[in-house]
Amino acid sequence: MDPDAVRAVAEGAADDAGGVDPGLLGDFLPIVVEAASSGRRLRRGELTACGERGSAAALAGVPLRALIDLYLSACWRLWEVLDVVAEGDAVRVRAAGLAVLRAADDAVAALAEGFQLARNDLSRQQESTRRELFDTLLAGGPDAAAVTGRAADLGLDLTSPHAVLVARHERTFDDPSTTSVPRRLERALAGGHGDANPVVAVKNGLLVCIFAAPDTAAVALVGQRLARVLLQALPGGAAGRTWQAAVGRTLAGATSVRVSYEQACSALDLAERLRLETPVVDAAELVVYQVLLRDRAAVDELVTTVLGPLATARGGAGPLLETLDAYYATGGVSTATAARLHLSVRAVTYRLQRVRELLGADPTDPAQRFTMHAAVLAARLLRWPDVPLEQA
Incomplete structure (x- = not known):
């Protein structure tokens, strides 16, 4: 088959898929041409190559939908210019059609598997990075100042005002029934105020959220979203005094995260001792009690x-x-x-x-x-x- 025709099919399929790189097709089209002629299925090595291209697409940020669209569009466009189709022999056309459909099916399955495996690896790497950043910020000291750039890569601008919220639940946030809460809260807050992403994790059974706090409305929003998330994640379990949270002072600078965190923990402890019923306690409002204890x-x-x-x-x-x-x-x-x-x-x-x-x-x-x-x-x-x- 004319290489120029195959190249035109690849470019047309790339346009159909939203302008993705036609190079993601690799040698898939010549293989399909051969399969249509011989009736064979894709070999193991060819499927492995499809999986590798799926992985490459995931690392390049290409959506899975666009990747699959590229391959399926390439198949139907190729069908129109296949020599066996132009010859018009019904038996051969039918056999070629089945071969092309099988090739598309097998290729897409391999693509999706490679794509998902790569995304899982990325997700694990990002989670590891987020956890390391979280632990470093709460530890404070010179190491915290050194991760300002990494925090910005994750969407948290530590040079601007931010605060730390600490929440306690009667089941603890290590309990299997509450494991979805941190991720739910991150999604609920991402870009919600100040256009910055929070960092949420569990430490010693407590939910800890580091978030952008440009104003009092941003602080109030975190408490509201936390209440909503708990209600959705634990129907009937977020009412009453089953949970309580405290927010430390709003400060700027990576080293101030530990300060706000310690204030929030102290305020949460004071709220329990004083039997306060406020769902979200402001550490600043309990300063007088801290002074009293000194x-x-x-x-x-x-x-x-x-x-x-x-x-x-x-x-x-x-x-x-x-x-x-x-x-x-x-x-x-x-x-x-x-x-x-x-x-x-x-x-x-x-x-x-x-x-x-x-x-x-x-x-x-x-x-x-x-x-x-x-x-x-x-x-x-x-x-x-x-x-x-x-x-x-």
């Missing part, structure tokens, strides 16, 4: 002096401390406190009276409220009375 001697003295006598109550200090915590959290409204604790208003009133008797101070008195509320928060931070102060 002077342990003063905090211990505050709890002991103000709340220590509650330990002598029947049943211990726990129920009375819980009542005080709920009372202050609801703005000093007894009915709301009762609803929060699933008690009667009478029971709440009785407990507040017992506190007054044991402490010699009125928890409802505005003049004494600040000191008592601060002591209650300090007790929650130290997990007192469940954990003795000397062990907290």
Whole structure:
């Protein structure tokens, strides 16, 4: 068959496929011409070559759809100019048609296999790169500054403001039921705000997301998308207090990722101690509690002096401390406190009276409220009375 005709078929098929490189056909067309004449099927070496071209197409970024279109278009275009077809012998034309169809079928299967294997390798390499970048950024130090360029290659501009979100789930994010959450969250956030891709991974059972934070709307978006992803990935399992997240400060620079990460982890721990119900906690809003914990001697003295006598109550200090915590959290409204604790208003009133008797101070008195509320928060931070102060 005329080589110029074969070349024209390849170029026409390349145009049909959206302008891909006709060189991806390799020697496929001459092989099909021979197969149409002899009726043979593609040999193992020829199929291996098709698989290699599929792999090359994947590495070059050619879509699989375009690659398959190239080969199928080449087959139907070649059919029109085959000598055996022009001769018009029905028996030979039928045999040639079957040979061309088998060649197209076998070639496309080999192409797709080679393409997918190459894509899998790329995906593993990218995942390994992302994980290495993630671990380096969370470790901080000089190594973190050195990966700024690699982060940019993955779509994360660390020279611009960014933040870290850390989320906890009752099942942990190492659980098989939650393994899809990191990838789902990445897809939900990619280009969603600031046109930057996040880096999401699991560390010690916690979900960690490093994301672009050009403004407060971007930070809020991450919490909203996380809630949506959990609801979709775990129907019925994302409601209530099964999960909670915290966001560290928005900072610029690769070395600041560790700072924001540690702030988010600390805020998540404080939120648990304080029994905060906010789904996404802002670390900046909990700075006062972190300051409070820095002077342990003063905090211990505050709890002991103000709340220590509650330990002598029947049943211990726990129920009375819980009542005080709920009372202050609801703005000093007894009915709301009762609803929060699933008690009667009478029971709440009785407990507040017992506190007054044991402490010699009125928890409802505005003049004494600040000191008592601060002591209650300090007790929650130290997990007192469940954990003795000397062990907290």
